[in-house]
Amino acid sequence: MKAQKFFLKMFTLMWLASLSMSCSDAWENHYNREVGSGSGESLFANIEAQPELSIFTDLLRQTGYDSLLLNTQTYTVWAPINDALAGSENWSLDKKTELVKNHITRFAHPTSDLQSKTIFMLDKKFVTFARTVNGFAIGGKNLLPALSNIVASNGILHVIDGYVPYLSNIWEFIGKAPGLDSLRAYLYSRSTFEFDQAASIEIGTNEFGQAVYDSVISFYNPVLEKIGSLHIEDSVYTALLPDNVAWVKAYEQIKNGYKTLAVDGGDAQQGLNTRWAIVKNLIFKKLVTNTQEVDSLFSTTGGRFAQPSYLFENSTKYELSNGLAYVTDSVRFKAAESWQQPIVVEAENSDYGRSYKFASLYVRSALGSSFSALVSDSKYLIAEPTTVSNTTQNEVTFPIPNVLSGKYRIYCVFVPSSIVAETDKRPYKVSFSLTYINSAGQPVVESAVSAKNLLLGSGKLAGVFTSNASEITKMFVTEIEFPYCNLIDNKSDAAKISTKLRVRNETRITETVRFDKMLRIDNIILEPVQ
Amino acid sequence: MISDNKIKHSGIYKLVLIFFYLAWLPAHIFTLQANTAWHEIKGFVKDAQSGAGISAARINVAGDKVSAATDVDGSFVIKVSSPAATLKVSAYGYATREFSVRGKSEVLIFLFSEKLRNFYNPVPAFAKSDNRLTQPASHKSAMVTGQSSALTIDEALQEVFSADARVLTRSGNAGMGASVFLRGLNSINANAQPLYVVDGVPRNNLFDVTSIHDGFYSNPLLNIELSDIESVTVMKDGTSVYGSKASNGVILIRTRRAREMATRINLNINTGINTAPRQIPLLNAGQYRSYVSELLGTTGISPAETDQLPFLNDNPARSTYNMYHNDTHWASEIYRNGITQNYNINVTGGDEKALYYFALGYANNNGVLKNTGFGRYNMRLNADIKMADRISVGVNIGFSRIDRQLIDDGVNAFTSPAWLSKIKAPFLSPNTFTSLGDQTTEYAYADIFMVGNPGAVIDYSINTLKQNYFNVSLKPEYRVSESLVISNQFDYQTDKTNEDYYRPYLFAAPVYVDGVGYSYNARSSQVMRYSSVFNDLRADYSKSFRYRHTLKAFGGLRYQYNSYESDFAEGHNSMSNSSVNLMGGFSNIRTDGINNIYKSLSCYFNAHYAYDNRYFAEATFSVDGSSRFGAQANGGFSLFGQRWAVFPSLSAAWLVSSEPFMKKAENVSLLKLRAGYGLTGNDDIADYQTNAYFSSVRLKNVSSGLVLSSLANPEIGWESTSRVHAGIDMGLFNDRFVLTIDLFSSVTQNLLVLKDYPEVSGLGKYWSNDGTLSNNGFETTVNIKVLNLKDFGWETALSVGHYRNRITELNNGSFVTKAFDAEIYSAVGNAAGVFYGYKTNGVFATEAEALAAGLKISDGKGGFISFGAGDMIFADFTPDGVIDEKDRQLIGDPNPDYYGSVHNNFYFGNFSLSALITYSCGNDVYNYQRQQLEAGRSFDNQTPVMLARWKSEGDQTLQPRAVYDDPMGNARFSDRWIEDGSYVRLKSVTVSYDVPLKNGFIQGLKIWASAGNLLTMSNYLGSDPEFSAGNKVLFQGIDAALMPSSHNYFIGIKMDL
Incomplete structure (x- = not known):
């Protein structure tokens, strides 16, 4: 019993001693030092x-x-x-x-x-x-x-000493400014609110084992996605905002280029495409404070405008929280700068699904050659024949995306044989045929192009054209008015491309001394005819 | 050999030479005059407290082979061969004492109770009487008390040797042991731990073996149960007999053997608790949220991203609100009070044919970290069998099995629960919530900051270690004559360790691993096999000539064969916590391994001569060969195509207190002067450094091949340490006051240092002999029997150790070693391990101050970035306005100015109370933990110091601003993190009670209770000022945030049957 009491006392002393261990001036002074210069209050x-x-x-x-x-x-x-x-x-x-x-x-x-x-x-x-x-x-x-x-x-x-006034941003301005109803109707109608799985946090599973999220609903607008986040103010923009008059005028001007087959959406789709064509170049990343001092502008979708002050004529400027807005009474874009730009299909680019026959295709660089500066993107395509038969000519067919309903002049640009052998003066002897949708909405497949650059129809004998053996040849193929536009949103829709140009080497076996059996193609160009 | 080494010692060297001359001159004169004439001595042996005579006290005379016993009144008569004889007096219940006659015919000898004895008392059965030693107090033995929480002998060393050995606890994890340094730091990159010799057989301390468990060291000494240890001897000088393994000192461990035939059973049981370690304060949930939400602003995060962060959304209606609005004390999730139990029973006894000691033990520990702990089973059988009159055989068999449950320790942001509990956001919950807001018992996954859940990491990790140790030793001994004994000790030991490691999926954050990418979970396994064959053929000679001349000598041939094999395998991404088998769903499986063999041979000789118990001289040498030595190594000689190293030593002592001229110096009971010189070596060179070799590699998990891994280095050799030492032992007033002072000076040449191959070689580092290191210092102990009353006694002892370490030569210049974000500078004129970093002078309070200072850093692209308000003010020593590595300075020295201990022992009746205080003074500490927790550069939780961070223009503070990723390097290695690590610690307090119970069954019963680490006085800002980041010299003084020591409380019982 005495021993028990003794141990009890000893342990009590030990505990007291251990408690005293926590008392250390240095420890307290360091970890509980006074908080900076502030009061410590909120x-x-x-x-x-x-x-x-x-x-x-x-x-x-x-x-x-x-x-x-x-x-x-x-x-x-x-x-x-x-x-x-x-x-x-x-x-x-x-x-x-x-x-x-x-x-x-x-x-x-x-x-x-x-x-x-x-x-x-x-x-x-x-x-x-x-x-x-x-x-x-x-x-x-x-x-x-x-x-x-x-x-x-x-x-x-x-x-x-004052207060900072609240400024609307461009999106809010569009939403409430008078006279912008048409623009507002289009832009605001495209907004959706979607469940954002990436931003939502998985907080468990339900009784079926499915994930349950703390949901985050995100605002989404596909138009803003392309032209810029006018609503979230993490960047500044210059916006050209057409008033109702300007909108109607532009719509009427542009819509003819977007005639759409009924199967592709018809008039409704034509309207959408037309509206998109109006707005896609309205937003600029650069802050344009003085419209007269700007040499060039790039829209957020990549449109380039030289000496663009004309765009801002008769416009009214508004300072907003995320940039400047110019409300204009007319959309003054030149068609070729904006909604009806030339279409250039680089031959070496296979993004849209190139097809070929009796040929092996290679991409070659023009760098280091005398044509280096003349070949676009410094690359071109070689279609090398795989046979020597007169009935199996090497040929390549190029899909041409995003043609509008309207008139185009079609060109094929050839790179001469001399790019690889200066002494080789053999030109190419070629023929063309075009695949497109006619006014009846029916596909015309491989309509031959005559020697007079006319479309002959399917099964006709195509005319033969000869390139210039010593320089880049921009060879006129034909002129055609497409009755319907053929637009695709992205490269994965390449199968929907209805316009295709076939280029075939027409050199006979006996002619190879004078003509090159190869094909060297830089690009295909469709220039709109205003 | 001696002449080969340019000994660069201090004046102590000259002092030693003079001493040798003075010591030998009178010895020579007395030799000439020696005539054996027997002198009769009458005397009394009395109790030092009461003055009453002690009956039946035994008196022996060293060398004379005569003895006597006292009468009832304590008187005795004995004849001695010399007036300088030393009487060895022992009596039941009293401490044994040696007494110099010094020419008197009548002597009065006082004995003190055995409860009052020098704390560093020699073991009576040791080969030489203490007073005859030429190696000093530094060559001391101590009994292991077994009344403490220590589980290994290296942990216990601090309690029994203090200043004689600088002992640094590796961590608070049970059985991890301690890093031990004797007489300074005798190497830079190589092993500087002493050689452990257990029952005559060197043990490999596996100092550089890497565990797959972070922060863990598989301490081989844990295989020895403390109760099985009879004595421990720390040899700091005179270790040349162990040649190339002895430059860091030698610790001799002797396990128990039977001394008599009577059967004795001894039972030891103790149990105790270790409390959770002291925690560094951390920000609470609100403070942390404020810190994080400020730091976020420096990350460049977009407003849209900020809005999505759930911990910034304070809307209680949000389903994530509950998860992010807690105030969790994460330490409480992982710590507990650990419980240790230790049981040991041993039996001694025998008959005329054989004596035996048999022991069984079991220890169990539940670590303070949940789910950790270990169990140890051990068995020992030591027997001495008398085969014939002259032939005997000693047998030692030991076995132990250790099972550990481990978890990564230290600063590991992925799998160290202790560290995760510090850095994890306190506003998070350890458990998930239902969509209705109810907390579940399921663990939450790694969080939004990529910090794992510490509780879950503990529960889901499968980290184990299994170790089996076995040794058998046979020592036949043939007594050729009374003077000559020939013996041969053969020993085989094997140590197999299996380590398994699993990092859990989802609960731990993924780790980026080169060649794997993100590893979401991983499994690894390592098997290590160490085995050793040892043989020691030896002859011992002992002879007295004409009583006054005594010669003891031994010599022999020692051979050791060591093999070490390890096999490692790891795999990643089974993506399931139920698929943990390495061959299961894991990919990127990689294997690696080591298979090393190392052999050494040593021829040794030692002779000890004593004249008339007053003059002693000892000479030792050994010749060592090792498979690690290059054929063209510097020093030694060549034979059989092998390089051999020679290690001589010489020492002498003069027992002044036995001189007749000390006859009247009654109060001087002991006075001895000692001095010596010795040369020893360090052969802890990495294996196969002499050879060029290839290693197998796996390329992109596709093909295998061999790459050159090392170039041949035939010049690689041992480090050699020459040391001179001198000392004095003094006892006053019947040994009531005992003082020991030792001075030493050592020079280590041919330092083994790690160097970089030229970068183009792609080979990393290599070992080279380069440079010289010196250690000068002293060690002193004072032992005072303060009170010796009838029922109360008090004895106290103070020990002080000091060394001054300096690098005196580095042939290829200084070098910096990086570890734990620190830089350690090795350069001539510095001590080993000094910290090399930036000096600071506060924080720029204002923009104007920063502008005026004009300090900047390089942006790495040819430009500069200026320091601004809120940044640290770094000292620009160059001064060019640019803070870069040229501005680094010495900012701290981890070597202490002084260290040691204070023992106090009280007894009152059958109670006794002992208290051990340890201290270290003047050692600087790099607080790596604080460097991480006060950097203000990440989303890890921080200490409350972060509340005082610079926040705005004009803030006067010492804590810089919080900026993500610390672009200005405010948290770089600087004097901000260097602290004074001095401390005084009440290391242990033990109360014991001898139960006055004796009967036919129980012969003795003692109950004891102890408390450890009760009180620590220190300005150190870490959890514990006593730590060691590893065995390596350059890692000392770095607090790597391993498990700190905590309070412990033990009770135990010791029963003799």
Whole structure:
């Protein structure tokens, strides 16, 4: 019993000693050191404590954002002083909310080492935070030096002498600006809201073993996907926005190029394609502040416009949160620059499914040759004959995608034999045939092209053309007006291409001394005839 | 050989030479005058406390072969051959004492209770009496008490030797042992651990064997049960007999043997708990969320991506809300109080034919980390069989089996639960939630930050180690004459270790592996087989001439054959936690292995001469050959196409207190001066460095081939350490005050260093002999019997060790070794292991300060990036305004100024209480853990120091801003992470009680309780100032965040039947 009491006492002493182990000045001083220069209070507490921010404090409370600034995430707040917010008590709750969200952002943004940066506010607006001559400003409103860089437990507070007005972005502008109904109707009608599996988090499985997600529904608009995210403000754009008059005029002008077979969607599809043709070059990545000083512009879909100031004639400029909008009364695009551009099919490009007979195909580079600069993309296609028979001539058939309903002049560009042997002066002797859809909507297969560049119909004997043996030959094939457009969305739809040009080498066995049995083709060109 | 080495010692070398001369001169004179005349000595043996005579005390005289016993009143009469004789007095219940007659005819000898004895008491049965040793106090033995939580002898060393051995606990995991350094650091890249010799057979400590479990070291000494150990001797000098294996000192371990025929049964049982280790404070959920949401802003993440992050969405209606809004204390998920049980029973006894010691033991440990632990079974049979009058055979058989449940340890962001518990987001939950918001018992997967679930990693990992150790030793001995004994010890030992490792799918984050890509789960296995054949043919000679001259000598031939084989296999991506067999669904299966053989032969000789118990001299040499030596190695001589190394040593001692002229110095009970010189070597060269060889490789998992892996190096050889030492042993007031001082100075030449092959060779590193290293220092112990009252006694002892390590020569210049994000600089004039990094001077509070300083770093493309407000201020030593590697400085030295211990022992009646305090002073520590947890560059959780990070213009703080990926290198290796590692620790407190119970069955019963690591005083900011990142010299002083030691509480019982 005595022993038990003794051990009890000893262990008590040991425990007390072990508890004392946790007391270490160095440990405490290091791990519990005082927090920086800040008070350790939250952003909201810091704002609330400033008498000159009482109106902003009220706005935070009214809009519910006081709790946000009490939580443990990191924010930066640019709080307008009371004088700047005079009269705000009469604002609607939506406007108050817009203002509050327009002065708060995630993350920490002190003024240190700041030159200029764009801040993404809670309302998804970009506002410029920059160094000025006398200090710093956010959206043009000055920071009060004595009340800047205040460190809170959950972020940084700057006090500013004004408030940054809420600006719509281009998408919102289109949605509410008067006179843009036609454009709005088209763009907004394309929007969908979809379940985003990649962004959703799998949170378990249901009783059938299927995955259950914390669903994230994402906004999706295929047009915005192509022309730019006008709605999310992570980039700035220049937008050319046709008003209703301009829209109708452009529509009437363009729609004839998009006549569509009923089987491919008919009039409805024609309308869609026409509208897309109108908008696809309306958005530019470059910020065009002065329309007279721009040499060239590239649209977000790749359209190039030289000396584009004409596009902005009679337009009205609007400054928006993610760029500039020019509302115009006429879409002044030149057809060849925009919706009716020439079609160039590079012979070496097999993306659309090239076919050939009695030939082996090779892609060759023109680099290093005397024709290097003349061969597009510096590559061309060789169709080498695999037989020597007069009845099995080497030939290649090129699918031609995205022809519009309208008139085209078709050319085939040949690279001469001398590109590989300077002394070889043998030209190519070739014939052509064209496959297309006629006005009855029926396919015309391999309609021979006569020596006079006319389409003869299927089974006719094609004319023979001879290339220039010493230079690149852009050989006119024929002119044709396609009654229907033939558009495909992507390369996987190549099987739907209805327009094809066959190029055949017509050199006989006995003629190989004078003509080359090879075919060297640079590209096929379809030039629209206005 | 001696002349081959340019001995560069301090003045201590001259001191030793003078001593030799002075010591030998009087010895020579006395030799000439020696005439044997017997002197009668009358004396009394009395109790030092009461002054009462002690009856039946035994008095022996070394060398004279005479003895006497005291009468009832404590008186005795004995004849001695010399007035300088030393009496060895022992009595039941008292500590044995040696007493110099020093020409007196009447002596009064006081004995102290056996409960008061020097903490470093010699083992009575050891070959030589302590006072006759020429090797100093550094060549001391100690009994292993067995009253502690230690499971291995290297852990226990700290308790019994303190300053004589610098012992650094490898980790708080049970049985991991300790890194041990004797007399400084005697190598840079090669093994600097002492040689362990168990019952005469060297043990391979497998110092550089790599486990497949991170942070784990398979300690071979764990195979020896502590209760089976009779004595441990630390030899720091005079180790030349072990030649090329002894430059780091030798630790001799003797296991128990029967000493008498009576049957004795001894039962030891102890059990205890280890508490969860001390945790570094971490940010709570709110603080962490604030930190992460600030850090995100520096990643360049888009607003759209930010909106999708569930941990930033505070809407309780979201189904992910529950998962991301917790405040989990992750350490609580993985730690527990560990429990250890240890049982040992042994039997000794025998008859005239044979004596035997037989022991069985079982130890079990549940680690403080859940699901970890080990079990150990051990058996030992030591027998001495008398075959004939002159022939006997010693037999040692040992077996042990260890089963471990392991988990990766240290800074491993994938599979170390301890580390995961530190870095994992506290706002996450360990378990999943249903869509209704109810928490399940299912573990959550690795999280959005790619940090695994520590609890799940523990549960789903299948990490084991199984080790079987067996040895058998036969030692026939033939006594040719009274003076000459010839023996041959044959020993075979084998150690097979199976390691299995499984990194779980989904619960651990995927790891990018070269050649595999992302490895989502992995299985690996390693089998290591170590076996050794040892034979030692030896002759021992012992003879006294005319009583005053004693010669003891031995010599022999030692051969050792070691083979080490390891087979490794790993596979990846079975993509299922139920498919864990390596050949199952795993792909990218890779195998590797080692098959090394290493042989050594040593011829050794030792002679010890004593004259009149006052003058002692000892000479030793050995000649070693090794398969690791290159044929053109520097030093030694060539024979049979092999290079042989020669290691001599010489030492002497003068027992001044036996001199007649000390007759009147009554208060000086002991005074001995010692000095010596010795040359030893280190043959821990990697195998096959002398040869060019190829290794097999697998190319893109398609074809196999051989690639050149090493170029032949016929010049590779041993390191050689020459050491001079001098010391004094002094006992005052009847040995009530005992002081020992040792000075040493050593020079290690032909340092084995790792160097880089030219990069074009693609061969990596190679070993080379290059450079010189010195160690100068001292060790001292003071032992005081403070109180010796009737029922109360108090004895205290203080030990202090010090060494000054310096690299004095590196032929090919300095080099930097990188480890744990640290840089360790080896250069002439520095100590080994010093830290080389940047010096800091706070944090730029303002943009103006940063601009004024104009510091920048290279962007790697010809440009520069300027430091700004919130960045660290690094010292620009060049000064060119650019902070780069030219600005690195020495920022810390891990070598202590002083280290040692303080022992206290109290007894009151049958109770005794002992307390051990250990300390280290002046050693710098690289706190790797803090470097990771205060870097502010990743989404890993951080310490609360991150709350004080620079946040905005004007912030006055020492903690720089948090920036993802740390582009400015604010967290680079700098003095921010170097701390003073000095500490004083109450290492153990033990209370024991001798139960006054004796009957025909129970002969003795002791109950004890101990507590370990109770109190630590230190400014160190890690969990534990006592650690070792590994055995390597250059890894000392790096806190690699291995499991820290924690409090432990044990109780035990020891019963003699």
